[in-house]
Amino acid sequence: MTARLVTGIGELVTHDERFAGPLGVLRDAALVVQDGVVVWVGPASAAPAADRARDLGGRAVLPGFVDSHTHLVFAGDRSDEFEARMAGAPYTGGGIERTVAATRAATDDELRARLAALVAEAHAQGTTTLEVKSGYGLDVPTEARLLRLAGEVTAETTFLGAHVVPTGVDRADYVALVVGPMLDACAPHARWADVFCEPSSPHAFDEDEARTVLTAAARAGLGLRVHGNQLGPGPGARLAVELGAASLDHGTHLTDADVAALADAAGHGGPVVTLLPGVELSTRSPFPDARRLLDAGVEVALATDCNPGTCFSTSMPLMVALGVAHLRMTTDQAVRAATLGGAHALRRDDVGHLRIGARADLCVLDAPTYRHLAYRPGVPIAHALPV
Numbered sequence: 001m002t003a004r005l006v007t008g009i010g011e012l013v014t015h016d017e018r019f020a021g022p023l024g025v026l027r028d029a030a031l032v033v034q035d036g037v038v039v040w041v042g043p044a045s046a047a048p049a050a051d052r053a054r055d056l057g058g059r060a061v062l063p064g065f066v067d068s069h070t071h072l073v074f075a076g077d078r079s080d081e082f083e084a085r086m087a088g089a090p091y092t093g094g095g096i097e098r099t100v101a102a103t104r105a106a107t108d109d110e111l112r113a114r115l116a117a118l119v120a121e122a123h124a125q126g127t128t129t130l131e132v133k134s135g136y137g138l139d140v141p142t143e144a145r146l147l148r149l150a151g152e153v154t155a156e157t158t159f160l161g162a163h164v165v166p167t168g169v170d171r172a173d174y175v176a177l178v179v180g181p182m183l184d185a186c187a188p189h190a191r192w193a194d195v196f197c198e199p200s201s202p203h204a205f206d207e208d209e210a211r212t213v214l215t216a217a218a219r220a221g222l223g224l225r226v227h228g229n230q231l232g233p234g235p236g237a238r239l240a241v242e243l244g245a246a247s248l249d250h251g252t253h254l255t256d257a258d259v260a261a262l263a264d265a266a267g268h269g270g271p272v273v274t275l276l277p278g279v280e281l282s283t284r285s286p287f288p289d290a291r292r293l294l295d296a297g298v299e300v301a302l303a304t305d306c307n308p309g310t311c312f313s314t315s316m317p318l319m320v321a322l323g324v325a326h327l328r329m330t331t332d333q334a335v336r337a338a339t340l341g342g343a344h345a346l347r348r349d350d351v352g353h354l355r356i357g358a359r360a361d362l363c364v365l366d367a368p369t370y371r372h373l374a375y376r377p378g379v380p381i382a383h384a385l386p387v
């Protein structure tokens with residue numbers, strides 16, 4: 001078993017309470033990795049001998065980003081829709097079916113190649129754990145196919161058959177399909193189930209429909225996630241609390257009662273709120289208020305939501321920069337949300353931190369401090385570090 005020493009780390013973010021500040025930061029640090037696991041963390045001057053050593057020359061290291069919300073298996077392009085939005089058109093979810101048509105028509109190898117390219121793009125920017133949803137199939141064989149492909153790149157696969165109701169299909173019939181044959185075909189390939197609960201969209205699902213889908217998914221053994229409160233106030237947050245979902249995603253339009261319910265649940269495993277500021281950037285919409293949630297005691301994650309409609313970006317560094325510039329987060333809060341917050345949204349304790357026992361998923365910065373993630377927006381300073 002080869003022990004690898006990573007030394008010359010100018011600043012190491014660990015999320016280990018033994019070290020300084022809210023992020024557990026250690027300066028002039030080193031760590032030792034064995035079998036892909038962190039086995040020692042401390043000052044470089046006290047590092048043990050190892051079989052191999054790598055000196056990072058004073059660069060900053062943090063846990064690899066945990067992108068806990070993506071839709072990476074799809075075909076097609078909707079850049080025209082993006083441009084229309086920049087010219088003032090609203091986002092309604094109606095474009096999802098264009099991606100469904102292109103995705104159904106694509107071969108496995110075409111989808112696999114696109115997925116691999118997007119995963120590589122995310123990795124090149126420091127992401128080491130990704131969640132991937134289905135939701136661009138909306139029929140039994142295609143939803144199962146998308147989950148099988150997602151499962152080739154991650155264990156964090158999410159069944160999103162309840163993304164929108166396909167045009168021309170009766171709503172009740174579609175919900176029956178999702179909770180019946182589609183769930184049967186997809187559950188073996190999924191860890192999670194999700195629903196786009198947004199009564200203000202004619203395409204998405206209302207409270208009763210969403211509850212039906214999520215309850216059936218939980219019965220099938222899947223963990224729950226909810227797309228909610230994206231386009232306007234709605235039942236998503238309340239439903240996520242009621243059903244014990246791991247995450248309420250978007251959360252842009254939350255009432256005081258929603259925030260209070262999320263805060264009450266926070267002490268006993270309630271949902272993390274996963275904010276997706278790339279969506280507001282790419283739909284020219286008002287950003288959510290992370291500080292309001294954090295001040296109430298709600299755990300927040302930041303994720304990309306990478307998808308062809310509302311945000312075609314795999315960049316977690318961009319989400320950190322947006323969190324600080326537009327969501328009223330401190331840099332510490334945004335970096336925590338993009339690492340440990342994402343891990344908690346996926347109920348994972350082996351990623352998102354660099355305490356002893358963590359997976360050795362490292363993000364190295366071409367910078368002396370993690371603060372440059374917000375300070376240098378758009379500059380490619382973050383990379384996943386193979387060890």
Ligand SMILES: N=CN[C@@H](CCC(=O)O)C(=O)O
Nearest residue numbers: 096196227305307308309310
């Ligand atoms: N809001 C619902 N689903 C995606 C967008 C999907 C699309 O427009 O293709 C989201 O999370 O933003």
Ligand SMILES: [Zn+2]
Nearest residue numbers: 069071227305
């Ligand atoms: Zn999404």
